[in-house]
Amino acid sequence: MVDGTRLRVMDETIKQLQDSTSMHASALGSLQSTVEDFRTVGHEQQHTINELANKMAAMDGKLEQVLRLVQATITQQAG
Numbered sequence: 001m002v003d004g005t006r007l008r009v010m011d012e013t014i015k016q017l018q019d020s021t022s023m024h025a026s027a028l029g030s031l032q033s034t035v036e037d038f039r040t041v042g043h044e045q046q047h048t049i050n051e052l053a054n055k056m057a058a059m060d061g062k063l064e065q066v067l068r069l070v071q072a073t074i075t076q077q078a079g
Helices: 002-078
Strands: none
Touching: none
16 A cells, blocks of 8 residues: 555655656747747847938938038138
């Protein structure tokens, strides 16, 4: 009877371990999915930042052109 009880306890323990392993695997999968989502968001944000930097650089170039035209116009009017 003692051996039967020990086997039953071992079976229950193995079942609990399998259930726990299954839950941890599911949690790990969820965590990996979340990390991948963060990675995607980070990549998209970096892309947006790069686009904004390019637009600002283009605007800076246009602003310089406008300032040169204004300076040339003022110089011509003064001369």
